[in-house]
Amino acid sequence: MPTARIGLSACTVNGKIYVFGGENPAWQVLAMVEEYNPATDKWTKKSDMPTPRARLAVCVIKGKIYAIGGWPNQDSVEKYDPVKDEWTRKTPMLFGTDRLATAVVDDKIYTFGGMDQGLNYVKTAQEYDPVSDTWRKIADLPEVAGEFTASAVNGKIYIIGWFDNVLEYDPKRDKYEKKAPLLTLQQGLGYSVKSSTSVINGKIYVFGGSGPDPIGKKVSMYDPATDKWTEKPDMPTARQFLTTSAVGGKVYAIGGAIPAPNVGDIALSTVEEYDTGFTGESIDFKGKLPTMWGEVRTAMNR
Numbered sequence: 694m695p696t697a698r699i700g701l702s703a704c705t706v707n708g709k710i711y712v713f714g715g716e717n718p719a720w721q722v723l724a725m726v727e728e729y730n731p732a733t734d735k736w737t738k739k740s741d742m743p744t745p746r747a748r749l750a751v752c753v754i755k756g757k758i759y760a761i762g763g764w765p766n767q768d769s770v771e772k773y774d775p776v777k778d779e780w781t782r783k784t785p786m787l788f789g790t791d792r793l794a795t796a797v798v799d800d801k802i803y804t805f806g807g808m809d810q811g812l813n814y815v816k817t818a819q820e821y822d823p824v825s826d827t828w829r830k831i832a833d834l835p836e837v838a839g840e841f842t843a844s845a846v847n848g849k850i851y852i853i854g855w856f857d858n859v860l861e862y863d864p865k866r867d868k869y870e871k872k873a874p875l876l877t878l879q880q881g882l883g884y885s886v887k888s889s890t891s892v893i894n895g896k897i898y899v900f901g902g903s904g905p906d907p908i909g910k911k912v913s914m915y916d917p918a919t920d921k922w923t924e925k926p927d928m929p930t931a932r933q934f935l936t937t938s939a940v941g942g943k944v945y946a947i948g949g950a951i952p953a954p955n956v957g958d959i960a961l962s963t964v965e966e967y968d969t970g971f972t973g974e975s976i977d978f979k980g981k982l983p984t985m986w987g988e989v990r991t992a993m994n995r
Contacts, residue, residue, distance in 0.1 A: 694727065694963075696727070697962040698714075698717060698723065698960055698961075699949060699950040699961075700747035701714055701747070702715075706758065711729075711751075714726075716747045718960040722745045724744065727739060731943065746760075746769060753797065758772070758773040759771070764792075767791055786828060787828045788809075790804075790817070792808045794806060794843035795843055798850060800824075801821060803843070804818065806838040806839050807839045814838060815837055831867055835860070840854070840855070840886040848863075849863055853897065854902060859872040859874055859915070875922065886933075896969075898944055900967075901935050901946070911927060928965060932949035933950055934950050935947060935948055942970065943968050943987075946964070948961055949961050965986055967985075968985050
């Protein structure tokens with residue numbers, strides 16, 4: 694990535710990955726947007742976000758990207774059109790946060806938890822309808838949470854990475870249900886926060902974060918259909934506050950930070966490609982196909 698960043702967010706549209714915001718090694722909050730093309734392994738600068746922010750969330754609906762929340766502009770909502778490379782401001786969140794988790798079901802965006810202006814984790818959850826450009830309150834999380842992830846599979850949302858919790862949220866019932874805990878917890882390796890998730894063929898892959906030993910290298914796969922976890926090959930580069938995005942059967946782990954004692958977090962521009970082995974919907978994928986990490990591209994900056 695051209696710019697080392699921590700607390701960034703990414704999503705995929707038409708086979709290209711768009712990376713938004715974050716903080717650079719000098720701890721400046723960024724408005725920058727960069728596009729990554731996996732086919733050419735090239736980066737392209739795009740129009741900045743109207744509002745600089747870090748630890749935001751992004752979601753895709755019908756080819757448009759919605760940048761939501763983040764620090765310090767916690768209630769900001771802006772829509773990006775990748776074709777036109779243009780931004781539009783939208784109705785702010787009812788309750789703004791950073792370090793939140795978001796997911797899309799039936800063309801609506803659901804946001805969960807995060808940290809408020811007082812640096813307190815919250816359990817607030819909200820639903821955004823892009824057609825009417827309106828927000829509404831939904832059932833709170835069972836407890837305060839932040840620095841976690843949310844992924845949608847078959848109309849349900851899976852909230853992963855807040856200590857020992859894995860929750861399934863059903864938007865139709867507005868209810869939460871506890872699921873099997875993270876694999877790292879089952880192995881007695883502690884907790885996992887500040888990680889990132891991506892979905893391929895109905896399976897959720899969890900990358901990095903803080904807590905397990907070695908810190909930030911663990912990769913696990915969760916199958917919502919069976920409520921089972923499977924361990925996968927570690928990331929080559931340990932990190933937290935990274936972002937991931939999937940193209941085809943591959944997941945790209947981008948940016949993030951390495952914790953450094955007495956220094957703080959060291960921001961990364963690292964991009965690593967993980968091949969799940971999934972090649973198409975005709976394959977009955979059970980997590981048993983070959984998996985591997987691609988070439989490591991690393992640049993570390995203080």
